[in-house]
Amino acid sequence: MMWRVSRWTQQQVIDLAPDPKAVVAARKLAKPGPWSETGSTEALVWGKCQGSGSTPYQVSVDLTGPAFKCTCPSRKFPCKHGLALLLLWVEGSGSVAELNEPSAFAQEWQAARGAKATATRERRAAADAEPADPAARAKRLEQRLDRMDAGADELERWTRDLVREGLGAAKQQPYTWWDQTAGRLVDAQLPAMAERVRAMAGEVHRRDDWSDHLLAEAGRWYAATRAWRRRDELAEDELADLRVFLGWAVAADDLRDRPVADGTWQVLGVHRTDDGRLQEQRSWLRGTEDGTVVRVLDFATVGGVLRVPQVTGAVLRAQVRTHPGSAPARGSFVDDPVVVGQATGLAHGDGAAGATLTEALVGAAARAAANPWSDRSAAVVRGRIVAGDPGALEDAAGDRLPLAAGVDPWPLLALTGGHGTDLFVELEAGTVRPLTLAVDGVLVPV
Amino acid sequence: MVWVELRSSAVIGTGRRAHLPDEVDGHPISATAFPSTEDRALAAAALLGTQRRAGHAAHQAAEPAPEPSPPEGRPLAPAGASQLLDLALAGNLGRPSDANVLVAHWLRTADEHGAVIPHHLLVGVLNRATAAPDLQPAARQAIGSRGRWLAGHREAWSWAADGAPGPDGAEDGWESLEARFATTTGAARRDVLAAIRSIDPVTGRALLAETWTAERAAERASLVGCLVVGLGPDDDPFLDAALDDKAKTVREATAAVLDRLPGSARGQRLRAVLAPLIDHRTGLLRKRIALAPLPEGTDLTRDLPASVPSGRRRDLVRAAPLATWTEVTGLGPDQLAGLPRDPDDLLPWWVDATVAQHDEAWALALGLATGSPPLLRLVPAPWSAELSRQLVGVLRSQKVPSIAVARSEDLLAERLHPDAVAEIEAWRRRLPADDRSTDASLRHVIQIVTTRSSITEAFS
Numbered sequence: 001m002m003w004r005v006s007r008w009t010q011q012q013v014i015d016l017a018p019d020p021k022a023v024v025a026a027r028k029l030a031k032p033g034p035w036s037e038t039g040s041t042e043a044l045v046w047g048k049c050q051g052s053g054s055t056p057y058q059v060s061v062d063l064t065g066p067a068f069k070c071t072c073p074s075r076k077f078p079c080k081h082g083l084a085l086l087l088l089w090v091e092g093s094g095s096v097a098e099l100n101e102p103s104a105f106a107q108e109w110q111a112a113r114g115a116k117a118t119a120t121r122e123r124r125a126a127a128d129a130e131p132a133d134p135a136a137r138a139k140r141l142e143q144r145l146d147r148m149d150a151g152a153d154e155l156e157r158w159t160r161d162l163v164r165e166g167l168g169a170a171k172q173q174p175y176t177w178w179d180q181t182a183g184r185l186v187d188a189q190l191p192a193m194a195e196r197v198r199a200m201a202g203e204v205h206r207r208d209d210w211s212d213h214l215l216a217e218a219g220r221w222y223a224a225t226r227a228w229r230r231r232d233e234l235a236e237d238e239l240a241d242l243r244v245f246l247g248w249a250v251a252a253d254d255l256r257d258r259p260v261a262d263g264t265w266q267v268l269g270v271h272r273t274d275d276g277r278l279q280e281q282r283s284w285l286r287g288t289e290d291g292t293v294v295r296v297l298d299f300a301t302v303g304g305v306l307r308v309p310q311v312t313g314a315v316l317r318a319q320v321r322t323h324p325g326s327a328p329a330r331g332s333f334v335d336d337p338v339v340v341g342q343a344t345g346l347a348h349g350d351g352a353a354g355a356t357l358t359e360a361l362v363g364a365a366a367r368a369a370a371n372p373w374s375d376r377s378a379a380v381v382r383g384r385i386v387a388g389d390p391g392a393l394e395d396a397a398g399d400r401l402p403l404a405a406g407v408d409p410w411p412l413l414a415l416t417g418g419h420g421t422d423l424f425v426e427l428e429a430g431t432v433r434p435l436t437l438a439v440d441g442v443l444v445p446v
Numbered sequence: 447m448v449w450v451e452l453r454s455s456a457v458i459g460t461g462r463r464a465h466l467p468d469e470v471d472g473h474p475i476s477a478t479a480f481p482s483t484e485d486r487a488l489a490a491a492a493l494l495g496t497q498r499r500a501g502h503a504a505h506q507a508a509e510p511a512p513e514p515s516p517p518e519g520r521p522l523a524p525a526g527a528s529q530l531l532d533l534a535l536a537g538n539l540g541r542p543s544d545a546n547v548l549v550a551h552w553l554r555t556a557d558e559h560g561a562v563i564p565h566h567l568l569v570g571v572l573n574r575a576t577a578a579p580d581l582q583p584a585a586r587q588a589i590g591s592r593g594r595w596l597a598g599h600r601e602a603w604s605w606a607a608d609g610a611p612g613p614d615g616a617e618d619g620w621e622s623l624e625a626r627f628a629t630t631t632g633a634a635r636r637d638v639l640a641a642i643r644s645i646d647p648v649t650g651r652a653l654l655a656e657t658w659t660a661e662r663a664a665e666r667a668s669l670v671g672c673l674v675v676g677l678g679p680d681d682d683p684f685l686d687a688a689l690d691d692k693a694k695t696v697r698e699a700t701a702a703v704l705d706r707l708p709g710s711a712r713g714q715r716l717r718a719v720l721a722p723l724i725d726h727r728t729g730l731l732r733k734r735i736a737l738a739p740l741p742e743g744t745d746l747t748r749d750l751p752a753s754v755p756s757g758r759r760r761d762l763v764r765a766a767p768l769a770t771w772t773e774v775t776g777l778g779p780d781q782l783a784g785l786p787r788d789p790d791d792l793l794p795w796w797v798d799a800t801v802a803q804h805d806e807a808w809a810l811a812l813g814l815a816t817g818s819p820p821l822l823r824l825v826p827a828p829w830s831a832e833l834s835r836q837l838v839g840v841l842r843s844q845k846v847p848s849i850a851v852a853r854s855e856d857l858l859a860e861r862l863h864p865d866a867v868a869e870i871e872a873w874r875r876r877l878p879a880d881d882r883s884t885d886a887s888l889r890h891v892i893q894i895v896t897t898r899s900s901i902t903e904a905f906s
Contacts, residue, residue: 010529011566027538091529160484163491166459212449215456216498219491357504368500375499386511387599394511399504413599414568417515417592430502444566 008063012311013086015270015445016066018076026083032095035088039099045089046106047096049081059085060106062113064338066308069109077305117335124256144189148228148248151188155181156225159218167214171204192247193221224373238371240324245373250323260334262319264288266343267310268378269424269435270445274302281306284378284424284435285320285331286347293378294320294331312436313443315341326371328378344441346380346422355381356395357432364427377427384420385412385434393432396420404433412446415439449494452487460487470494515595523561527552527904530897531563535570540859540894546578547860551898553584559905562590572596572603582606627653632668639672647676651684663693670699674706682710689748697751701765705802708767712749716766719744726775735775736788737763763795768805771796779811797821817841819854827861834866842873848884855887859894867892 017023029049036056038047043064048056049072057072059081068078089096102110158181162170170177178201185194200217204210227234227242234242243250268284281298298307310316318337323330360379367377383395391409392400403409404426415437424436437444455463460483468475468486470493480486523531533539534548549571556562563571568589575581582605589597589606597606627638643650654669661669670688673681681703688700689712704712725736740758747753753761771782779796787793793816800808801820809824810833817840825833837858844850851858874888 010532024536024538027533027536091526093526159488160482163456163484163487164459164461166462167457169459211453211457212498215453215491216495218456219488219493219495222488223492361502361504364502365500368496372496372499384511384514386507392507394507395504398506398510400507401502401504410569410596410600411566414565414592414596417565417595418512419514427502429499 008086008090008311010087010090011445013083013090015311016078016086016308017083018078018305022076022078022080022083025080026087029080029084030087030091032088035085035095037103038085038088038096039103040089040096041099041102044102044106044110045085045096046103047085047088049084051081057081058105060109061086062110064336064340066311066339067113067336068308078308121335144248147187147189148246151185151190151193152225152228154184154188155190155193155221159222159225162218163215167211167218170214171210175201177201189248190246192245193224195247196221220372236324237326241326241371241373244325255321255323255332258321258323260319260321261287261292261331263290263317264340265294265316265318265320265337267312267314267316268293268346268380269312269426270309271426271433271435272306272309277302279304279306281309283310284328285310285316288315291347293328294322295328296320296331296333310337311339312445313343314339315343326374327367343443344438346424346436346438346443355379356397357381357383357393357399357401358395358397360425360427361401375428378425379427380422380424381432382420382422384418385409385416386418387413390431393423393425393434401427401430401432404428404431407433407446412437415444449498452490452494456487456491460484471497512599515592518562518590518592520560520562520590522564523556523559524904527556527561527901528564528567530901530904531567531571534901535567535574539897540890543856544859544894546574546581547856547894548897548901549574550581550584552901553581553588555902555905556588557584561588561905563588563593565592568593568596572600572606576602576605579605624649624653631665635665636668636672639669640675643672643675647678647681650676651681655684663691663696666691667693667695667699670696670703673703677703677706679707679709682707686711689751694751701749701751702802705765706804708769708803712765713767716746716749716762717770719746720762720766720770721774724771724774726777734786734788735782735792737792760791760795760798763792764799764802766799768796768799768803768808779808780815783812783815800824813837814840817844817850817854819857822854822857822861825861829861829863831863831865834861834863835869837862838866838869838873848881848887851884851887855891858891862891862895864895864899867895 014023017026034050034056036048036050038045040046044060044062046058046060048058050056051072057070059071060069061067061078061082068082070079070081072079072081074080085096101107178197182194182198185191185197196217200214204214207213224242224245228246231239231242240250264287265285266288268286270281270283272282273280279300279302283296283298284293285296286293296310300306316337317340319334320331321334323332360377360381363379364377367374381393381395383393385403386392386394386400387409390405390407391403391412393403394400412434416439422438423434426433426435434446437446468477470490473493475486475489480489522528530539531549531552534545534552537545539545539548553571571581571585571589572593575585586594586606591608594606594608597603598608623638623642627635627642630638639650639654642653651673654673658666666688670685673685685700685704685707689697689704691697691700701712704710707713719740723738723740725738727734727736737759740762744758746758746762750758750761750765768779772778775782777785783793783796793812796808797812797816797818797820799805800812801824804824806824806826809821812818813821813825814836817837822837829837841847841850841854841858870888870892874885877885877888
């Protein structure tokens with residue numbers, strides 16, 4: 001076995017928190033005082049927490065999800081009570097006893113969850129059986145395609161004007177000039193293109209290599225419009241990649257017939273971003289049997305709550321439905337996954353433990369050749385962190401790549417001591433973003 | 447067609463500079479598919495841009511990566527202790543303002559057990575001790591060889607790096623200190639001089655003497671204060687000469703340093719003035735300690751540069767060696783504090799003198815008599831259980847205990863022995879119901895003292 005079941009670490013609990021405030025609040029509650037009737041089994045942790053009211057809150061945590069239930073009115077998820085209970089359990093000081101049978105309320109909740117999941121499955125199955133109104137659907141699709149066609153034509157003209165008038169002239173344009181184009185792309189139902197044009201308004205001023213960046217992007221936007229016009233000639237995966245680039249999301253209905261892989265998956269790493277409008281959580285999973293790598297994406301608006309992240313290194317039993325598109329495909333969980341173990345090492349389709357940066361980059365280049373619309377790839381490499389601003393990752397061959405913007409090298413150096421370790425990294429524009437370190441047989445999220 | 451040419455055409459605008467690519471790397475760009483100059487430029491940009499995006503390479507570094515960290519010679523702190531440190535660093539044990547006290551206690555305890563900080567907490571400890579230099583001596587050991595290695599890669603953490611001058615500092619660190627004394631200014635320079643004095647007082651004084659006459663008055667006043675670090679009898683000639691400095695600020699700063707050196711020539715001169723003025727009456731009914739007025743014409747302006755005539759007696763008591771009192775009367779400070787006094791202000795003057803002269807024996811005796819926090823701060827930690835219990839009793843018997851507690855709350859939290867918690871609990875039970883603020887202060891003290899003992903226990 002490459003994994004072992006282990007009690008969680010405090011860090012794993014903290015990583016589940018929706019925001020730092022929740023951690024602070026949970027830590028204040030993570031002492032035996034307010035708790036009663038606590039206990040745990042392999043899969044469940046439960047307890048009652050005395051809040052300000054007269055009735056204590058009933059808190060249950062399903063470790064396999066992980067999933068949380070609390071009777072408190074907090075809209076944060078998981079709430080401080082659930083986190084505090086886990087912190088108390090992780091501490092292992094005996095205040096949360098290991099029992100054979102869960103308490104009644106925890107058992108009820110777990111049973112209700114099971115019933116709900118079954119009901120959802122049945123409802124989905126029923127929806128599958130019941131065809132939507134095909135005529136109305138076809139009409140909606142036709143309208144959308146018309147709008148997108150018109151938008152693509154306009155974008156193509158706009159990029160032509162851009163190079164005819166000159167990139168230097170575009171740099172002088174006010175923000176509104178970019179924003180108006182972006183607005184028309186939104187109307188044309190090309191939201192991802194709109195976002196790129198809008199971002200460019202700032203990048204031409206922020207980046208030293210603005211002219212390289214703008215020219216390469218303009219070329220890509222132009223290519224996207226040309227590819228869109230010839231979409232009938234594209235293979236299914238190629239069209240799916242293009243759709244992601246344009247921002248035409250795949251409807252849940254269209255995923256119904258997609259293959260579902262049922263097996264065990266290792267959580268390679270998780271990364272969260274927040275661009276001020278949207279929070280994104282990327283979880284990279286690797287099938288432990290065949291090595292397939294999938295990305296599970298979750299989104300939330302700012303102030304909203306992202307799904308509780310999977311624990312780095314956890315081995316999940318899960319059904320994963322793969323979306324169309326070239327590898328590494330996007331995937332989504334059919335049901336809540338169940339944690340069945342904890343991995344101690346890293347492996348990945350692109351590169352394995354011990355791989356060099358060049359091997360990883362060759363893999364990334366192959367991905368880019370298959371999907372020129374993607375900017376990101378992932379790999380397992382072996383290397384050492386080198387201090388600096390921005391800091392770098394150096395492999396056994398002595399080659400280096402800089403760390404991605406926003407990566408703090410100091411915690412990485414503290415954990416590795418400048419020694420070579422296996423890392424799970426994202427590769428982006430010639431930089432690396434370590435997401436997971438394998439240190440002394442433990443997978444540590446960065 | 448190469449990228450740079452394409453880019454210069456595109457920046458200026460293909461409308462002005464028509465450069466028509468017809469192939470890219472052997473891929474023809476057909477005039478049928480891409481009829482206009484713009485189409486061709488964009489097609490070439492798409493192709494070359496994709497190549498560039500996919501073609502990122504890793505490069506050999508100009509310099510070899512630094513040596514990795516040496517193996518850790520000491521065991522990591524136990525998991526339970528590490529969790530407490532994590533919480534303390536995040537300000538989640540007690541109030542955020544308690545963090546440094548608890549982190550300091552953690553570091554000292556770790557050092558006593560020969561244990562080191564787990565690696566994932568090193569950044570937090572280094573950052574905190576960089577901001578709070580009091581933590582640095584204890585942190586240097588507890589961060590272990592990994593921490594000292596890590597600190598060597600970041601300028602802000604250089605105080606903790608291998609080779610940084612410390613009690614067992616290496617030579618190269620030493621040289622850099624001397625160089626920094628020559629090149630820095632202001633507060634940074636003072637820190638450098640203090641660091642040098644903590645290792646080698648003689649060299650520190652010699653460095654200061656070398657440039658003394660060339661320094662500006664403000665710089666002299668600031669630097670001379672550093673001589674309290676590693677202060678000893680052989681500093682006396684330099685300091686005594688500095689009492690004649692032409693700047694009053696320098697003379698005052700020098701006198702403040704000499705307050706800490708009772709055996710100095712100045713100390714002896716002041717003692718000779720003070721001793722004949724002490725009037726100790728014995729006898730059952732007339733017991734008292736008195737201080738006679740200064741004789742007319744006594745000139746103390748050189749030895750007491752900050753003094754004004756109306757406060758001369760007070761300033762004399764403050765600066766003259768406290769031992770003068772015990773020698774003249776044959777009584778200890780605790781006995782003296784128990785006598786009727788004339789003037790009654792003698793007690794606060796002794797308190798001032800104790801603080802100015804850093805006299806630990808007087809601090810303990812007068813601290814127990816008065817409960818004054820500045821005195822208690824001078825009583826070296828760790829405080830014994832007995833002393834701690836006594837101090838709680840002293841504070842409780844003050845005229846206004848709530849004020850006494852409020853003033854010494856942080857100090858008690860930092861130093862009180864856990865065995866005194868029972869006394870505080872007993873005190874709390876007797877508090878008037880409406881005295882919420884004293885109760886809150888006492889609860890806070892109990893919380894921090896108990897947390898300190900949890901930290902200690904987590905290591906055993």
